[in-house]
Every structure is written in structure tokens, then in C-alpha cells.
Amino acid sequence: xxxxxxxxxxxxxxxxxxxxxxxxxxxxxxxxxxxxxxxxxxxxxxxxxxxxxxxxxxxxxxxxxxxxxxxxxxxxxxxxxxxxxxxxxxxxxxxxxxxxxxxxxxxxxxxxxxxxxxxxxxxxxxxxxxxxxxxxxxxxxxxxxxxxxxxxxxxxxxxxxxxxxxxxxxxxxxxxxxxxxxxxxxxxxxxxxxxxxxxxxxxxxxxxxxxxxxxxxxxxxxxxxxxxxxxxxxxxxxxxxxxxxxxxxxxxxxxxxxxxxxxxxxxxxxx
Amino acid sequence: xxxxxxxxxxxxxxxxxxxxxxxxxxxxxxxxxxxxxxxxxxxxxxxxxxxxxxxxxxxxxxxxxxxxxxxxxxxxxxxxxxxxxxxxxxxxxxxxxx
Numbered sequence: 001x002x003x004x005x006x007x008x009x010x011x012x013x014x015x016x017x018x019x020x021x022x023x024x025x026x027x028x029x030x031x032x033x034x035x036x037x038x039x040x041x042x043x044x045x046x047x048x049x050x051x052x053x054x055x056x057x058x059x060x061x062x063x064x065x066x067x068x069x070x071x072x073x074x075x076x077x078x079x080x081x082x083x084x085x086x087x088x089x090x091x092x093x094x095x096x097x098x099x100x101x102x103x104x105x106x107x108x109x110x111x112x113x114x115x116x117x118x119x120x121x122x123x124x125x126x127x128x129x130x131x132x133x134x135x136x137x138x139x140x141x142x143x144x145x146x147x148x149x150x151x152x153x154x155x156x157x158x159x160x161x162x163x164x165x166x167x168x169x170x171x172x173x174x175x176x177x178x179x180x181x182x183x184x185x186x187x188x189x190x191x192x193x194x195x196x197x198x199x200x201x202x203x204x205x206x207x208x209x210x211x212x213x214x215x216x217x218x219x220x221x222x223x224x225x226x227x228x229x230x231x232x233x234x235x236x237x238x239x240x241x242x243x244x245x246x247x248x249x250x251x252x253x254x255x256x257x258x259x260x261x262x263x264x265x266x267x268x269x270x271x
Numbered sequence: 272x273x274x275x276x277x278x279x280x281x282x283x284x285x286x287x288x289x290x291x292x293x294x295x296x297x298x299x300x301x302x303x304x305x306x307x308x309x310x311x312x313x314x315x316x317x318x319x320x321x322x323x324x325x326x327x328x329x330x331x332x333x334x335x336x337x338x339x340x341x342x343x344x345x346x347x348x349x350x351x352x353x354x355x356x357x358x359x360x361x362x363x364x365x366x367x368x369x
Contacts, residue, residue: 053297054339057315069330090301220290 002110005117005245006135008159010151012122014143015179018215018225020119021049022235023139025224026242028083032114035074038088039131040121041097047087050077051222061089064101070108079227084113097130103164106134124154129162136165137173137245139206143180144192152176152201175206177241182211183257194254207241209234210255292341300339311337311346318348326352 007020017040024036038046041061047053052075058068063086070086077083086109089096109116120131132138138159142152159172166172178194185191198205209215214232218225226235226242233255240250315335322328332351338344 048293048297051293053293054300055337057335057337071331072333072335217286220286220293222289222293 002113003115003137004106004110004135005115005137005139006120006132006159007117007139007141008120008128008132008155009122009141009148010124010128010155011143011148014141014148015209015215016122016141017045017049017119018219019139019141019177019179019209019238020046020117021224022218022226022238023242023245024115024117025077025080025083026226026239027115027117027245028077028080029226029230029239030242030246031082032246033082033084033112034115034117035084035086035109035113036117036119037086037109038119039097039127040119041088041127042090042093043121044088044090046119047075047085048222049219050085050224052077052085052087053222056087059087059089060105061092061096063105064097070105079223095126097127099130099133102130103134124158128155129158132159132163132172134164135159135172137175139175139177139245140201140203141177141179142197142201144178144182144186144194144197146192149192149197149200156201156203174203175245176201176203177206177209179209180211181208181255183255187257205252206244207237208252208254209237209241296339296341299341300344311344314346315348319350322350326350 007016007023009016017038020036024034028034036046036050037060038044039060040046044059047056055075058073060073062068063070063073073086075085075087077085086105106116118131118135121127132155138155140152140155140159142148156174159174160166163172176198178197181194182191186193194205194208210233212232212234214229215225215234218228221228225232226238229235230239237253237255240253243250319328319333328350334347334349336345336347336349
């Protein structure tokens with residue numbers, strides 16, 4: 001049974017697109033068939049993070065408007081044959097997306113894949129509400145920082161009221177994914193603690209992704225971090241999160257501060 | 272000093288140059304600096320129009336692939352044409368339908 005999962009946050013820049021790419025690749029690496037769908041119409045970036053930006057022919061809006069068939073718009077990942085991308089349009093505006101059209105495409109994607117991951121745009125406008133509209137589950141990407149937690153709370157409220165599931169009296173399964181977690185700052189008490197965030201949002205934790213240069217490096221070369229360097233800390237955290245989405249029980253690892261020799265010599269904080 | 276040291280140690284597998292090149296190519300295409308804007312889109316449409324004069328195209332059997340490069344881009348249009356295709360019958364069907 002296919003699952004539709006929205007990756008959302010309200011706030012921009014917290015790591016939705018990075019997390020969509022990493023979770024999508026991680027699920028595909030375990031053998032599941034996955035499509036990642038970019039809902040950020042006009043400001044697409046999932047294609048860039050996935051390294052498929054030079055191969056975009058058709059997009060989500062072309063499919064909604066019937067210019068292209070769904071299979072023609074899907075782009076297969078070059079590294080994983082069971083990972084696909086449906087890009088957003090760069091030139092149209094978000095009004096070209098209709099509730100009915102998105103519903104039709106999601107239904108068709110559900111017949112072809114095990115997982116449909118919807119990368120939501122920031123904000124609470126039409127693009128964000130359409131991205132979450134047909135979701136069975138939601139990953140709310142949150143940074144340990146007050147404005148991000150506040151926006152996550154707002155998004156949780158929308159997931160509980162504006163989705164098809166909510167309107168039918170059912171519930172979207174929600175998960176908090178904490179990203180850009182800095183163990184050093186956490187140890188010094190300079191950052192909201194995991195417990196504080198979970199208590200405030202009253203939503204279960206899916207994973208904690210440490211702030212890391214590996215994430216930036218992966219974006220630079222156009223590869224989900226779990227594919228670019230599977231053994232680095234953020235990749236392992238994303239892989240664990242993906243397994244939890246699949247229903248496996250995996251012990252939660254809270255990233256600890258680790259300073260390399262170079263960093264110590266140069267007096268830099270662990271990144 | 273520390274930046275130079277970092278560059279010395281990290282230079283071999285630095286990812287920033289890759290990022291810069293990818294962005295340069297992508298943005299050049301998006302700004303319409305490389306070639307005529309949406310030339311590939313026009314080519315795709317006209318190629319399909321020509322083919323569909325002779326063959327009734329099944330949209331599911333048409334695959335279009337694109338690779339945008341710095342100096343050249345490639346457009347690959349892959350159309351599956353059945354060997355036992357009966358054109359006159361298809362045209363007659365189409366006339367009836369239209």
C-alpha cells in the first residue's frame with residue numbers, strides 16, 4: 001500500500017528539500033520504490049539537490065494541465081533505479097496547480113510507487129496546503145530555534161484541519177525531524193533541547209540530523225547525503241529516520257560533540 | 272592562514288567548484304543565454320508533430336530525454352512505432368472519431 005508523505009515546516013531554510021532528497025534516497029536504498037515530488041512552483045530546487053537539474057523536460061504543472069503524461073515527466077535517478085523525481089515548474093506560478101489536478105496525480109503515483117514524498121514550499125499558502133492535502137503522513141522539519149518551532153506548531157494545526165484525512169475525521173501521522181542540531185551548542189545550553197521541542201510540539205520524534213559540512217557538500221555535488229557519503233553522521237541519521245518511517249524500531253542517537261584534530265588545532269567548533 | 276591550510280588539506284575533494292559549475296550551466300540555460308530560449312521545447316514539439324503526420328502517436332510510447340550541457344545539449348526523442356502498424360486504418364479511425 002503506497003504511502004504519501006509530506007515534508008513540511010512552515011519556515012523556510014530549515015532543510016525540507018535536503019531532507020526530502022535524503023529520506024527519499026534512504027528509502028530507495030532499502031529497496032522501496034520512491035518518487036520525490038517538488039511542490040515549490042516557481043522556485044524549484046529539489047532537481048538541483050538531486051543532481052537532475054539538467055534533465056528536466058516536463059514538470060508537475062505540465063502533467064496537471066495534460067501537456068505531458070506522468071511517465072514522461074518522471075526523471076529516474078542516475079544512481080538508484082527505484083528513485084524518481086517529479087520536478088516543479090520554474091516558470092509558472094502556483095495558481096496553475098489545482099486541488100483536483102494534484103489529487104489525480106497523487107492517485108496515479110500511488111499505483112506506481114511504494115512512497116510518494118511531497119517536498120512542500122515554505123509558508124502556509126496554496127503551495128504548502130496542496131503539498132500536504134493528500135498526505136497520509138507528515139515529516140515536520142524543525143530547527144532547534146524559537147521561530148522554527150513556532151512555525152512547526154502552526155503547520156501541525158494545518159495538518160490536523162486542512163488535509164483530506166482530517167476532513168474525513170482521520171489523522172495524518174506526524175513526525176518531527178530535527179535538523180541542523182549542533183551538539184556543541186546543545187551541550188552549552190545555548191539551544192532549545194530536544195525534550196523542550198518535543199514537549200512543546202507534542203509530536204513524536206523521527207530523527208535528529210546533526211549540523212554538518214557533509215550536508216552542504218552533498219548539495220554542492222547534487223547528491224542526496226545518504227548516497228554521497230553513507231557513513232557520515234547526517235547520512236546515518238537520515239537512514240535511521242527512513243527505517244523508522246518503514247515501521248522499524250531503531251534506538252534514537254542524539255548527536256554528541258566530536259572535535260577532529262584539525263578542528264582542535266584551528267580552534268574551530270565542530271560543524 | 273587557516274583558510275589556506277584548509278584549502279591545502281581539503282582541496283583535492285572540494286565540492287564548491289562542482290557547485291559553481293553546476294549553477295553556471297543551469298543559470299545560463301534559465302536566463303536564456305545559451306542558445307535560443309526553449310529551442311529544445313520547440314524542437315520537441317515540431318518533431319512530434321511531423322511524426323504524428325505519419326503515425327498515430329501513443330503518448331505513452333514517446334520518451335523525451337534531455338541533457339543540458341555547457342557547450343552542447345542533447346535532446347533524445349524515443350518513439351515506439353509498431354511494425355504491423357496499419358496507417359490507413361488508423362487514419363480512417365481518426366476521421367471517424369474526428
